[in-house]
Amino acid sequence: MQTPLMWVVTATLRLIWTVRAASSPQGAPALVLLLVVLSNFAVLGTTRLSTCIRALAFQGLLLGVLPLLLASSLSPHILALAVGTVVVKAIALPWFLRWAIREAAVRREVEPLVGFIASLLLGALAVGLAFAVAARLPLPEVRTELLVPVSLATVIIGFVVLITRRKAISQVVGYLILENGIYLFGLTQAESVPFLLELGVLLDVFVGVFIMGIVVFHINREFDSLDSARLTELTD
Amino acid sequence: MRLLALCALPLVGALLAGILPNARTGRIALVRLALLVGIALGHWALVASLWVTPAPSIFGGWLEADALGLVVLTVTSTLFLATAIYTVGYLQRETPRGGSLFVSAMLVFLGATTVVSLSQHLAMLWVGMEATTLAVAPLIFHRHDRRSLEAVWKYLLISSVGIALALLGTFFLASAQPEGVGRPLLLPDLLAHAQALHPAWLRAAFLFLLVGFGTKMGLAPMHTWKPDTYGEAPSLVSGLMSGALTSCAFLGVARITEIVMAAGLGPFAQPVLIGFGLLSLAVAAIFVIGQSDVKRLLAYSSVEHMGLLVLGLGLGGVGAYGSMLHVLNNGLTKGWMFLVVGNVVLATGSSAAASNRGLVRTIPISGTLLVLGLFAVTGSPPFGLFLSEFTILRAAVAGGHVWIAATMLLFLAVIFVGMAALILEMALGSPAPGQRRVRESGWLVIGPIALAALVLLLGVYIPGPLNEILTRAAVALGGTAP
Numbered sequence: 001m002q003t004p005l006m007w008v009v010t011a012t013l014r015l016i017w018t019v020r021a022a023s024s025p026q027g028a029p030a031l032v033l034l035l036v037v038l039s040n041f042a043v044l045g046t047t048r049l050s051t052c053i054r055a056l057a058f059q060g061l062l063l064g065v066l067p068l069l070l071a072s073s074l075s076p077h078i079l080a081l082a083v084g085t086v087v088v089k090a091i092a093l094p095w096f097l098r099w100a101i102r103e104a105a106v107r108r109e110v111e112p113l114v115g116f117i118a119s120l121l122l123g124a125l126a127v128g129l130a131f132a133v134a135a136r137l138p139l140p141e142v143r144t145e146l147l148v149p150v151s152l153a154t155v156i157i158g159f160v161v162l163i164t165r166r167k168a169i170s171q172v173v174g175y176l177i178l179e180n181g182i183y184l185f186g187l188t189q190a191e192s193v194p195f196l197l198e199l200g201v202l203l204d205v206f207v208g209v210f211i212m213g214i215v216v217f218h219i220n221r222e223f224d225s226l227d228s229a230r231l232t233e234l235t236d
Numbered sequence: 237m238r239l240l241a242l243c244a245l246p247l248v249g250a251l252l253a254g255i256l257p258n259a260r261t262g263r264i265a266l267v268r269l270a271l272l273v274g275i276a277l278g279h280w281a282l283v284a285s286l287w288v289t290p291a292p293s294i295f296g297g298w299l300e301a302d303a304l305g306l307v308v309l310t311v312t313s314t315l316f317l318a319t320a321i322y323t324v325g326y327l328q329r330e331t332p333r334g335g336s337l338f339v340s341a342m343l344v345f346l347g348a349t350t351v352v353s354l355s356q357h358l359a360m361l362w363v364g365m366e367a368t369t370l371a372v373a374p375l376i377f378h379r380h381d382r383r384s385l386e387a388v389w390k391y392l393l394i395s396s397v398g399i400a401l402a403l404l405g406t407f408f409l410a411s412a413q414p415e416g417v418g419r420p421l422l423l424p425d426l427l428a429h430a431q432a433l434h435p436a437w438l439r440a441a442f443l444f445l446l447v448g449f450g451t452k453m454g455l456a457p458m459h460t461w462k463p464d465t466y467g468e469a470p471s472l473v474s475g476l477m478s479g480a481l482t483s484c485a486f487l488g489v490a491r492i493t494e495i496v497m498a499a500g501l502g503p504f505a506q507p508v509l510i511g512f513g514l515l516s517l518a519v520a521a522i523f524v525i526g527q528s529d530v531k532r533l534l535a536y537s538s539v540e541h542m543g544l545l546v547l548g549l550g551l552g553g554v555g556a557y558g559s560m561l562h563v564l565n566n567g568l569t570k571g572w573m574f575l576v577v578g579n580v581v582l583a584t585g586s587s588a589a590a591s592n593r594g595l596v597r598t599i600p601i602s603g604t605l606l607v608l609g610l611f612a613v614t615g616s617p618p619f620g621l622f623l624s625e626f627t628i629l630r631a632a633v634a635g636g637h638v639w640i641a642a643t644m645l646l647f648l649a650v651i652f653v654g655m656a657a658l659i660l661e662m663a664l665g666s667p668a669p670g671q672r673r674v675r676e677s678g679w680l681v682i683g684p685i686a687l688a689a690l691v692l693l694l695g696v697y698i699p700g701p702l703n704e705i706l707t708r709a710a711v712a713l714g715g716t717a718p
Contacts, residue, residue: 137436137437137440138436138437155404159397162393162397175396175400182400185407185408186403188411189410189411189420193359193421200359200360200363201362201363201403204370207370208366208370211373212396215373215389218377222381222385231385233382233386234383234390234467236527236532
């Protein structure tokens with residue numbers, strides 16, 4: 001535990017340094033985005049599934065708060081988006097994942113394919129890469145310059161989690177982080193995309209994870225393990 | 237009005253089928269099947285009416301049946317009707333564990349594909365596409381055993397990640413649109429102001445949408461879910477996926493190509509499309525050789541045809557026309573083949589070549605259709621696929637890409653040999669001892685026969701209205717009529 005924690009601290013410092021270099025932080029949204037990155041690192045560095053899910057719920061909460069901080073004026077559309085996000089990403093999905101773990105009696109460890117230190121390093125690399133790429137892109141008009149790099153970093157970290165974890169349920173966590181990164185990018189367009197569609201996207205993600213959860217449940221019953229590496233019967 | 241009915245009809249049907257009590261036999265099961273076939277028929281009739289008189293766009297231009305969408309919608313609806321009739325026979329023989337969910341999920345799938353085909357708003361197209369992914373999952377999972385579990389997990393995870401990338405691409409596209417220039421993400425507005433789009437974001441959007449929807453199409457190297465999923469799903473579901481779902485995913489790729497072409501970024505997009513196309517052909521050629529299961533074989537054949545579709549788009553000119561014609565041909569042929577393979581599995585309990593010999597003798601109708609289908613699916617005359625593949629080949633030669641044409645021919649030849657070896661082995665020869673001739677139910681053969689007749693018809697004659705719609709679609713994609 002000691003070393004991963006240290007890595008979290010170092011990575012955070014590195015991040016803050018990058019942030020300082022890349023932009024001038026603008027108060028609340030910047031702070032929230034920083035916390036989003038921290039919650040990503042929490043998922044990368046923890047050994048326990050329940051901590052992963054807690055970090056994910058926290059991230060969902062942050063994602064719900066962000067539209068309120070970014071919007072120029074408080075419209076019903078923004079408010080509904082915030083409420084919908086919190087309900088789906090901070091309450092419903094974490095609750096459902098926790099249910100799946102409990103019902104399927106999943107062992108609590110994460111079992112990564114690569115070590116925790118390596119995953120945290122990959123995370124730090126992802127953040128650096130995201131800032132480098134975002135600096136080159138013509139950015140859309142947004143309240144804070146941090147939004148696009150943090151969203152890209154979250155997408156990449158989601159990928160890292162998806163690829164480096166063996167348990168099916170950790171892969172669902174990775175997918176959700178990826179989806180959260182895309183949601184962050186979507187916030188740059190929040191004012192121009194109608195609410196109904198955002199609702200559709202949220203609903204799709206929700207149903208998707210719901211079905212994944214059911215499959216995870218069955219995998220555990222059939223194989224007595226949530227290890228997706230055992231799914232190897234179908235090959236050429 | 238008709239457009240709204242097209243989207244709503246399947247969803248209402250799905251709801252009704254879901255409400256009905258869960259009975260596997262008896263009157264209620266019959267009512268559910270009648271509902272399925274009735275809605276498929278109604279949907280098909282509505283689509284047919286769109287060919288006679290066009291319907292005005294609704295919801296402020298969000299839903300409209302333009303040329304590209306109409307082609308995809310027609311394939312989907314026709315294939316679904318054939319599959320619905322087949323399902324009547326299938327559910328008499330097999331009882332999926334999903335029970336009533338099976339019919340409901342099929343109807344939700346039809347509704348979602350309709351939304352994808354008609355939507356002019358790219359975010360709505362995405363929502364519909366994701367809904368197709370989700371509707372198919374319970375259909376793949378119908379047996380609830382280890383193998384179908386593995387298949388559905390691979391499918392869900394890979395498709396979900398792919399479709400997530402497509403969502404990111406959609407947002408990139410929104411970023412490419414300058415403030416106040418047209419309504420956001422609406423196709424007609426994007427096309428009208430294509431020159432004003434920011435090229436860097438547009439390029440990023442193109443790549444992400446191509447990879448995202450390409451994953452759903454099953455383009456190499458994102459095709460890895462395909463053989464496993466098609467191999468494990470019930471054959472009729474594999475047919476719907478390889479005929480209808482992939483066509484819808486191709487529509488997503490075609491939409492962004494339309495925009496990129498209008499923005500004058502053809503020189504950037506075309507080599508990428510050609511690259512994915514040739515790679516898919518190569519992967520299919522490598523894996524077709526030595527397959528031992530006909531469903532997995534057809535999955536690789538699907539990778540091949542997806543490759544041909546984007547190859548045609550990438551070559552431009554008459555290639556775009558060839559691609560649109562190929563959407564029709566490929567969709568109908570894949571439905572035909574998978575339904576026939578479904579009959580093989582019903583007769584002998586397996587789709588593996590080792591347990592199937594002399595099918596022409598044991599199930600004469602399906603066996604014959606299987607052999608005919610081999611020639612159709614590999615693009616031999618007089619079937620429709622020959623015509624569309626030939627058109628794509630012509631585009632390569634006309635564009636001066638002789639080496640592309642040569643590579644394409646080489647891969648097609650290898651694929652033909654690989655497929656013929658397996659399918660002829662299954663169809664001909666003498667049946668295993670004790671394997672007697674099986675009576676084939678009318679419900680199970682009428683669908684594939686109708687599809688085969690259509691593919692044959694498309695090979696010898698393209699009706700005037702169809703030619704006009706295909707030409708319009710090709711022009712929208714920056715191509716020309718042959």
